[in-house]
Amino acid sequence: MSNQFIAKEPVIEDYWRAIILFGRNVASYKFALAKSLLSLKPEAGQLLKLSDLAIPFSTYLAEHLRHSPKQITASSSKFLEACKRYGIDEPNQNRLIEETVKLGFNNVIDAFHIVGAGEVAKKFYIDERVVNNGIRITEEFSRLIERIQFGNLSAEVESRWNLVETAWGLGISSNLIEIQHDNDEQTLFTLDSARRRKTITSCRGALNGYQKGKCFYCFTDIHADDGSDTEVDHFFPFVLQKDSTFKLINGIWNLVLACPQCNAGEGGKHQKIPTLPLLERLSRRNEFLIASHHPLRETLMNQTGSDLVSRRHYLNDYYNKAISKLLHSWEPPKKDMECF
Incomplete structure (x- = not known):
């Protein structure tokens, strides 16, 4: 069905929406990552360090944990426990960022573009965690920002x-x-x-x-x-x-x-x-x-x-x-x- 959603002369928003609406959900990390990218609005070619991405990512998750403690299908998560423990209070923010860089992105960066049996045709970043400890923003994300639907x-x-x-x-x-x-x-x-x-x-x-x-x-x-x-x-x-x-x-x-x-x-x-x-x-x-x-x-x-x-x-x-x-x-x- 996600293929039908993007089949008719797709525009860049169709690929983004396919990820959000039809991608697999076993944790809410995908939504936190999506909201972080939308709020930061990085430019094409920009290297977005995990330490910078961790700030909005952990903040969004901590906010949701306040009213909805279950953010994953698994019984427990070390990262979510850290979000609950440190919250978004200023004295603990550095600890929360450290835990987020260490634990928060382990699976979501790999899984973000996967819908159904494989990745969507247009990717919004390239994984450079191994060489640069971050993600590289693609031209597709810059195009997304410029669209009227943004x-x-x-x-x-x-x-x-x-x-x-x-x-x-x-x-x-x-x-x-x-x-x-x-x-x-x-x-x-x-x-x-x-x-x-x-x-x-x-x-x-x-x-x-x-x-x-x-x-x-x-x-x-x-x-x-x-x-x-x-x-x-x-x-x-x-x-x-x-x-x-x-x-x-x-x-x-x-x-x-x-x-x-x-x-x-x-x-x-x-x-x-x-x-x-x-x-x-x-x-x-x-x-x-x-x-x-x-x-x-x-x-x-x-x-x-x-x-x-x-x-x-x-x-x-x-x-x-x-x-x-x-x-x-x-x-x-x-x-x-x-x-x-």
């Missing part, structure tokens, strides 16, 4: 990190995890083993990467980091929730990000049903969510079906019922090249 990437990493650590920390079976949407606050939340509500992340940050930072309908660039031009839309209009026939209308499977014009502008979707080609696009987007695992996979499969055939049947059945109810279909004028 402002979205940190929020996407943070949202993905929050989702993964929530799945690890709930202490319940993965097939019982259900991520829900708060329509008023535009956030995703779940319930822990004691049925207490746990807010996870913003809906915009969680969904934006899977849409490649584009409006779901017209493919114009949107900015989910500040939400200034990004609205959470129900593909099948929310008005259908008044009819008990239409269950899970507020489920993640039915949520997309749209520009204000497509959502409710003049000539926009409003309470119409998107056309069948757009339904197929929704199916592809949902398969991206499922392929990313923790914990969106379980939620989407519980909501729409355990296999692709069942999920397609669910969407088609929903479509037929919705179009017979609301009658009018809609699709936007094309503004940009289709990218998923």
Whole structure:
């Protein structure tokens, strides 16, 4: 599925997002490394020493450990124990940096670019730990910084990190995890083993990467980091929730990000049903969510079906019922090249 995500005339952000969304997760170090690179903004050809990289890397991990102690699938980690022990308080910062250089990068630098069975085609740094005790930034990362989508990437990493650590920390079976949407606050939340509500992340940050930072309908660039031009839309209009026939209308499977014009502008979707080609696009987007695992996979499969055939049947059945109810279909004028 990650290959399908970057198959259509990929741009440099597609490779980055494939790493964040579809790369293997056994520890949260990948997210800390990604956020560190995004915050430091090193230039192409620059040697980024581990001692310099260790400062933001350990700080991000220590911050997350404060609210989510489980940051790895293994039972223990010497490095994470050091992060907990020293925290981010100034008196201990030098000790934490020393421990991070010694232990923190042992696996993540090798594994960062791996998605599925191998590395992505574009790499954002070259490993020079043996000869220079650091990593060498590539031209691809400089290109990433220059792109209009760059402002979205940190929020996407943070949202993905929050989702993964929530799945690890709930202490319940993965097939019982259900991520829900708060329509008023535009956030995703779940319930822990004691049925207490746990807010996870913003809906915009969680969904934006899977849409490649584009409006779901017209493919114009949107900015989910500040939400200034990004609205959470129900593909099948929310008005259908008044009819008990239409269950899970507020489920993640039915949520997309749209520009204000497509959502409710003049000539926009409003309470119409998107056309069948757009339904197929929704199916592809949902398969991206499922392929990313923790914990969106379980939620989407519980909501729409355990296999692709069942999920397609669910969407088609929903479509037929919705179009017979609301009658009018809609699709936007094309503004940009289709990218998923």
